[in-house]
Amino acid sequence: MDAAMAPGPVPEKRPRAPKKSGAGEVSMRWRLAVASRVLAAVIGGYLLASLASVCLAYFLPLLFQSSRAEAAVLSMTLSFLFYLPAVLWCFACRTALRAWLGLLVPSAVLGAVYGCARWLV
Amino acid sequence: MKEGFRQAMAWLHTWAGLVFGWLLFAIFLTGTLSYFKEEITQWTQPEIVPHEVSDAVAAERGQQWLQANAPDAKRWFIRLPDERNPDIALTYSPANGGFERKSLDSVSGQPVQGRESMGGEFFYRFHFQLQMPHPWGRWLASVAAMVMFVALISGIITHKKIFKEFFTFRPRKGQRTWLDGHNAVAVLILPFHLMITYSSLVIFMTMVMPASILTTYGSNTSAFFDDLFPAFKSAPPVSETAPLASIVPMLEVAAQKWDGARVGLITVNNPGKANATVALGSNGADHIPHEPGTSLVFNGVTGELTQQSSMTAASLLLAGGMYGLHMGHFAGTLLRWLYFFAGIGGTAMIATGLVIWLGKRRLKHAKSGVLPFELKLVEMLNVASMSGLMLAVVSFFWANRMLPVSLAARSDWEVKTFFCIWGLALLHAFGRVFFRDGRTAWREQLILAAALYCLLPVLDMLTAGSYLWGSIRQGQWTLAALDLTALATGIFLAWGAFRFRGEGQSVIASKLTPTGSSRKQDSRQTLTGGSELAREGVSEGTTVQEAR
Numbered sequence: 186m187d188a189a190m191a192p193g194p195v196p197e198k199r200p201r202a203p204k205k206s207g208a209g210e211v212s213m214r215w216r217l218a219v220a221s222r223v224l225a226a227v228i229g230g231y232l233l234a235s236l237a238s239v240c241l242a243y244f245l246p247l248l249f250q251s252s253r254a255e256a257a258v259l260s261m262t263l264s265f266l267f268y269l270p271a272v273l274w275c276f277a278c279r280t281a282l283r284a285w286l287g288l289l290v291p292s293a294v295l296g297a298v299y300g301c302a303r304w305l306v
Numbered sequence: 307m308k309e310g311f312r313q314a315m316a317w318l319h320t321w322a323g324l325v326f327g328w329l330l331f332a333i334f335l336t337g338t339l340s341y342f343k344e345e346i347t348q349w350t351q352p353e354i355v356p357h358e359v360s361d362a363v364a365a366e367r368g369q370q371w372l373q374a375n376a377p378d379a380k381r382w383f384i385r386l387p388d389e390r391n392p393d394i395a396l397t398y399s400p401a402n403g404g405f406e407r408k409s410l411d412s413v414s415g416q417p418v419q420g421r422e423s424m425g426g427e428f429f430y431r432f433h434f435q436l437q438m439p440h441p442w443g444r445w446l447a448s449v450a451a452m453v454m455f456v457a458l459i460s461g462i463i464t465h466k467k468i469f470k471e472f473f474t475f476r477p478r479k480g481q482r483t484w485l486d487g488h489n490a491v492a493v494l495i496l497p498f499h500l501m502i503t504y505s506s507l508v509i510f511m512t513m514v515m516p517a518s519i520l521t522t523y524g525s526n527t528s529a530f531f532d533d534l535f536p537a538f539k540s541a542p543p544v545s546e547t548a549p550l551a552s553i554v555p556m557l558e559v560a561a562q563k564w565d566g567a568r569v570g571l572i573t574v575n576n577p578g579k580a581n582a583t584v585a586l587g588s589n590g591a592d593h594i595p596h597e598p599g600t601s602l603v604f605n606g607v608t609g610e611l612t613q614q615s616s617m618t619a620a621s622l623l624l625a626g627g628m629y630g631l632h633m634g635h636f637a638g639t640l641l642r643w644l645y646f647f648a649g650i651g652g653t654a655m656i657a658t659g660l661v662i663w664l665g666k667r668r669l670k671h672a673k674s675g676v677l678p679f680e681l682k683l684v685e686m687l688n689v690a691s692m693s694g695l696m697l698a699v700v701s702f703f704w705a706n707r708m709l710p711v712s713l714a715a716r717s718d719w720e721v722k723t724f725f726c727i728w729g730l731a732l733l734h735a736f737g738r739v740f741f742r743d744g745r746t747a748w749r750e751q752l753i754l755a756a757a758l759y760c761l762l763p764v765l766d767m768l769t770a771g772s773y774l775w776g777s778i779r780q781g782q783w784t785l786a787a788l789d790l791t792a793l794a795t796g797i798f799l800a801w802g803a804f805r806f807r808g809e810g811q812s813v814i815a816s817k818l819t820p821t822g823s824s825r826k827q828d829s830r831q832t833l834t835g836g837s838e839l840a841r842e843g844v845s846e847g848t849t850v851q852e853a854r
Contacts, residue, residue, distance in 0.1 A: 234515065236517070238515060239517050242521065243521065253522050255619045261508075261512065261625075262621065264511070265455065265511075265515075273318070276317065276318040277314045299521075
């Protein structure tokens with residue numbers, strides 16, 4: 186990757202958590218951290234977006250007059266607006282662990298809200 | 307904290323853009339061509355001459371042909387001719403499954419004896435299916451769209467002085483010029499980029515984001531589509547037969563109900579059976595939102611209007627509006643060209659981004675003059691994905707005119723030519739980049755592409771000149787416009803090839819003149835942050851010294 190052949194005193198721009206083992210060399214640890222962030226962004230982000238759309242599709246017909254098909258369409262249309270910040274978060278936060286937590290915790294909340302609503306109603 | 311965030315976004319923009327840049331370039335280029343899908347098809351099938359025919363006559367002819375030739379099909383689709391589609395396009399699903407297509411001449415009502423070619427449909431299909439088996443191509447294209455969305459937004463966040471830099475263009479300064487161009491073309495048509503990217507996600511949302519359908523409808527997902535598009539719902543055929551009513555009176559009903567808006571697609575379910583239905587869909591050119599659910603359904607035997615549905619709910623208009631904006635069916639000639647140039651702008655943004663990525667890293671190796679393996683790999687892919695694809699596109703048009711009209715599986719051979727030329731371009735790029743230098747690869751491919759594009763009008767005149775002159779005499783400029791566009795493209799590529807004249811990298815480096823004023827200008831560049839600038843300034847300086 187880039188840093189492998191970019192020696193020098195100038196720090197590379199990348200998520201800040203990674204630590205490099207030597208001067209300019211990318212450590213295995215850093216590569217794994219990036220891979221973990223990518224996985225968090227793709228899988229965690231998808232999970233969050235899906236759960237957000239599920240909740241929207243469930244609650245919109247209760248709040249407004251709309252058929253369930255329309256609510257499903259709207260929830261799918263808007264789901265990518267949840268996916269995007271999730272991906273950005275994964276690369277902006279300080280560690281890969283935070284990336285995962287930052288997506289899994291809201292996902293769990295959304296899942297719990299939806300589950301409770303289904304269970305109660 | 308704020309600077310750190312911006313730097314993280316710059317990193318994300320850089321790497322997301324690199325990894326998916328080549329694929330996105332291909333999607334954007336073929337997608338841009340798809341705005342002229344029908345016009346390209348007219349060029350590849352010049353035998354089909356446009357005529358003015360009323361919808362009623364065309365529908366009548368379509369119905370007659372299908373009744374005679376596909377009486378036991380499960381479903382018929384008749385697409386009526388309009389200003390961009392000269393033929394009556396028939397599609398039907400025979401009893402044994404699958405779909406058959408036939409194109410009828412709108413005057414004679416007989417199948418057209420045109421050369422077999424996919425035409426614009428090929429580029430259109432490629433830009434979201436990527437010539438991969440269903441549904442993997444659509445998935446990959448959707449993933450690429452999401453990456454594009456991420457790259458766009460992270461690029462905007464990275465870009466601090468979006469308004470000021472919009473007016474900053476410093477030509478003939480190598481890396482600076484590329485960056486200025488990248489920023490300018492990105493900001494100039496930013497609404498287009500955002501629209502086209504988000505809408506591409508919306509178009510396939512029921513495939514890629516189906517969770518809410520599953521939780522709302524359970525496993526019975528077809529109920530969702532039946533709710534949305536009642537006209538597409540079809541009952542299984544009954545065994546009793548009954549003659550199909552004429553479609554023409556139904557068109558008159560549609561003209562009243564829709565206040566003159568035209569009918570585009572006619573769907574006949576279970577033709578010839580007692581439970582036949584006819585659904586009329588509106589012509590997409592008459593409204594911006596994509597409204598597959600707006601339809602009138604008639605009893606196929608009595609001809610009575612039984613059901614009318616429209617898509618007026620806000621959520622359907624939002625999704626359908628994005629869909630419609632992406633497809634641009636509503637666009638007239640001027641707007642269609644704007645779409646085309648915006649698409650070229652998007653393609654150019656991706657191309658300049660890829661060039662910048664490599665150019666920046668190349669500067670670090672200017673002293674030794676030897677690129678490491680991974681940079682050579684990127685350069686090879688840059689050449690093959692950009693100039694190689696341009697070659698592949700023009701070879702498709704050449705194949706259309708060169709292949710014998712009677713060749714078996716002719717349209718497959720056109721597609722094969724496209725991919726063979728693309729593959730050869732990749733091989734050539736590999737050989738040149740790894741065993742000589744990248745500039746030679748660019749130059750040679752661009753020269754060949756420029757020649758092929760410039761000579762396409764000549765080829766058209768030699769092989770299909772009668773159609774060309776005939777169409778111009780009729781006042782139809784479609785064929786001539788495609789030839790002229792090819793010529794303009796060829797001239798542009800020739801200019802590109804000219805810029806790559808000479809050997810080595812000294813040409814670009816010698817363009818950098820670190821005088822006082824340009825230094826000052828350079829310090830305005832903030833896309834990559836100050837530290838990057840410092841390093842780049844240093845390496846640029848050394849390159850220039852070396853060039854001297």
